[in-house]
Amino acid sequence: MQHLLNLSLAELRQWLADQGLPAYRAAQIHKWIYEKRAGTFGEMSDLPKDLRERLAGEFTIFSSAITTHKTAEDGTEKLLLQWPDGHRIECVLIREGKRRTICISTQVGCAMGCVFCASGLDGVARNLTTGEILEQMLLLNRIQAADERLSNIVVMGMGEPLANLDRLLPALEQAGKPEGLGIGGRHITISTVGLPPAIDRLTGMQTNYHLAVSLHAPNDELRNQIVPVNKGISIATILAAADRFFADNGRRLTFEYVLLGELNDRPEHAEELVELLRGRTALLNVIPYNTVAGLPYKTPSTRAQEKFLNILRDGGVNVQVRTRKGDEIDAACGQLRRSFPQPATGTSGLLDIEAMQKP
Numbered sequence: 470m471q472h473l474l475n476l477s478l479a480e481l482r483q484w485l486a487d488q489g490l491p492a493y494r495a496a497q498i499h500k501w502i503y504e505k506r507a508g509t510f511g512e513m514s515d516l517p518k519d520l521r522e523r524l525a526g527e528f529t530i531f532s533s534a535i536t537t538h539k540t541a542e543d544g545t546e547k548l549l550l551q552w553p554d555g556h557r558i559e560c561v562l563i564r565e566g567k568r569r570t571i572c573i574s575t576q577v578g579c580a581m582g583c584v585f586c587a588s589g590l591d592g593v594a595r596n597l598t599t600g601e602i603l604e605q606m607l608l609l610n611r612i613q614a615a616d617e618r619l620s621n622i623v624v625m626g627m628g629e630p631l632a633n634l635d636r637l638l639p640a641l642e643q644a645g646k647p648e649g650l651g652i653g654g655r656h657i658t659i660s661t662v663g664l665p666p667a668i669d670r671l672t673g674m675q676t677n678y679h680l681a682v683s684l685h686a687p688n689d690e691l692r693n694q695i696v697p698v699n700k701g702i703s704i705a706t707i708l709a710a711a712d713r714f715f716a717d718n719g720r721r722l723t724f725e726y727v728l729l730g731e732l733n734d735r736p737e738h739a740e741e742l743v744e745l746l747r748g749r750t751a752l753l754n755v756i757p758y759n760t761v762a763g764l765p766y767k768t769p770s771t772r773a774q775e776k777f778l779n780i781l782r783d784g785g786v787n788v789q790v791r792t793r794k795g796d797e798i799d800a801a802c803g804q805l806r807r808s809f810p811q812p813a814t815g816t817s818g819l820l821d822i823e824a825m826q827k828p
């Protein structure tokens with residue numbers, strides 16, 4: 470069976486044409502899936518019955534099984550999805566006022582190795598396909614009430630998005646179409662550990678996505694410790710690539726900084742950050758560490774957080790504290806993990822980080 474969501478509209482038209490069927494059916498099928506939130510071909514009542522049967526014999530719309538569906542008191546919902554090969558990922562719907570933000574994954578696990586993050590604890594098993602990325606969006610779309618509409622996408626789930634750009638970009642493009650989910654680039658944020666060649670590639674594409682760079686430390690010595698992939702990269706190289714992105718796409722840069730008690734939360738770190746970000750039109754998103762079972766890191770006290778933030782504000786940095794959403798269901802930043810038995814496949818374990826960085 471083929472995963473229908475891996476076919477673009479043009480490819481679906483082609484498939485229909487190859488079967489001697491009218492190509493305009495493709496748009497009808499997409500309307501059912503993206504607009505009417507259909508989950509089966511059987512529901513597509515304006516398609517001839519024999520076409521519905523042929524489609525059902527050839528394609529799956531959703532290839533995953535929803536293993537767990539949790540709802541937090543603040544309205545955040547998290548889905549744990551299992552793909553046919555047994556691998557699992559998570560994705561989240563966050564409700565804030567009228568905003569409906571979905572947080573989606575791009576890889577099974579992560580190869581970047583950030584020491585405080587749950588997603589990379591067991592390395593990366595594989596990239597998700599375009600269809601699997603779209604499927605998360607569509608399943609989260611379906612769990613909403615009929616009068617709710619998705620408004621924003623953050624690519625901040627499991628995995629390093631810039632290590633899987635080839636599959637992510639077509640999914641975001643589809644999400645952005647009016648006949649897709651209608652979520653334009655300005656409402657989409659891609660968060661990256663900072664892979665300069667891939668940032669440059671994105672810059673060259675002239676997209677209007679918002680870029681968030683996970684900084685977490687004001688100097689390379691500390692960043693090498695907590696974001697090990699930094700050893701082969703360096704903060705200066707990342708900032709240079711981020712500056713080129715900003716110069717080209719004009720959108721305000723965002724830097725993320727997970728605040729880890731007694732590790733990167735000292736006043737001198739805040740002072741160094743002020744220097745580093747001086748002269749940049751940037752927003753610094755401070756995320757107090759969300760606890761991950763089994764990891765030794767600590768959330769800084771409110772006092773330590775305040776002190777850190779005040780130094781930044783006094784230094785003229787535009788800072789925001791990311792409020793915690795869905796932490797009681799482990800759906801907050803960095804809590805999405807492969808925390809479940811994985812199938813024994815030949816591809817499990819860490820892939821070569823060099824290879825993952827190639828665009």
Ligand code: SAH
Binds near residue numbers: 625662681757761
């Ligand atoms: N790989 C990408 C996107 C995924 S993480 C990246 O590195 O940006 C999304 C954000 O959550 C990142 O800034 C990440 O560093 C942060 N994060 C990871 N673990 C966390 C934790 N335990 N507490 C708070 N934030 C965390």
